[in-house]
Amino acid sequence: AQTVTQSQPEMSVQEAETVTLSCTYDTSESNYYLFWYKQPPSRQMILVIRxxxxKQQNATENRFSVNFQKAAKSFSLKISDSQLGDTAMYFCAFMNPGTSYDKVIFGPGTSLSVIP
Amino acid sequence: EPEVTQTPSHQVTQMGQEVILRCVPISNHLYFYWYRQILGQKVEFLVSFYNNEISEKSEIFDDQFSVERPDGSNFTLKIRSTKLEDSAMYFCASLGWDSNYGYTFGSGTRLTVV
Known part of the structure; x- marks a missing residue:
């Protein structure tokens, strides 16, 4: 069974600084998707990056980028120029398309606080 | 951008009562899901729905839960006899195989059982 682990329950970063959130996963599959979701206090689930x-090239989305290490099964999220609005819970997630009807498996989350 | 819409945003119910949580998935999506997040815990898969039937369900999705797509647009989750431990955030999601790989979550329904 696939599992997703986030070893940092809480993190904090100064505004404008860079922070990296860690994620590891376990799977025997070769074809899959990885996601980072942001959950602000409103508790809405917002896709950050996929x-x-x-793809060998790491995905980027404005200030957000990932370091995807397939052999190590590692998928970290880097947030550059942190902003107060980045304060949220961040979930790493895994999906193996075409199996299990594409359900998403979530990690336990990392609570990020951006300090002014 | 297309959205998944959930109603109500917050519902309070008495223990033992039935509740129906509603979702309108993105119109051209074919796969539909419900997830649950108990406060302070991780998001858990409940059920997937495809071609008008349940395709997979988790251990959490016991006989008190049911889903249906009654009219081709709405996708509902019914909890027949709510328990205190059903208090959670419930997320609907839909998936379409478009170029954006649109796995989209709704904004959630916060269910409080008292």
Whole structure:
């Protein structure tokens, strides 16, 4: 069974600084998607970034980028120029398309606080 | 950008009462899901729905839960006899195989059982 682990329950960063959130996963599949979701206090689930496992190039989305290490099964999220609005819970998630009807498996989350 | 819409945003119910949580998935999506997040815990898969039937369900999704797509647009989750431990955030999601790989979550319904 696939699992997703986030070893940092809480993190904090100064405004305008850079922070990296860690995620590891376990799977025997070769084709899958990885996601980072942001959950602000409103508790809405917002997609931050997506990575397809077959792509070697790391995904980027404005201030957000990932470091995808397929062999190590690692998928970290880097937030540059942190802003107060980045304060939220961040979930790493895994999906293996075409199996289990594409359900998403979430990690336990990392609570990020951006300090002014 | 297309959205998944959930109503109500917050519902309070008495223990033992039935509740129906409603979702309107993105119109051209074919796969639909419900997830649950108990406060302070991680998001858990409940059920997936495809071609008008349940395709997979988790251990959490016992006989008190049911889902249906009654009219081709709404996708509902019914909890027949609510328990205190059903208090959680419930998220609907839909998936379409478009170029954006649109796995989209709704904004959630916060269910409080008292």
């Amino acid at each position: 990575q397809e496992a077959y």
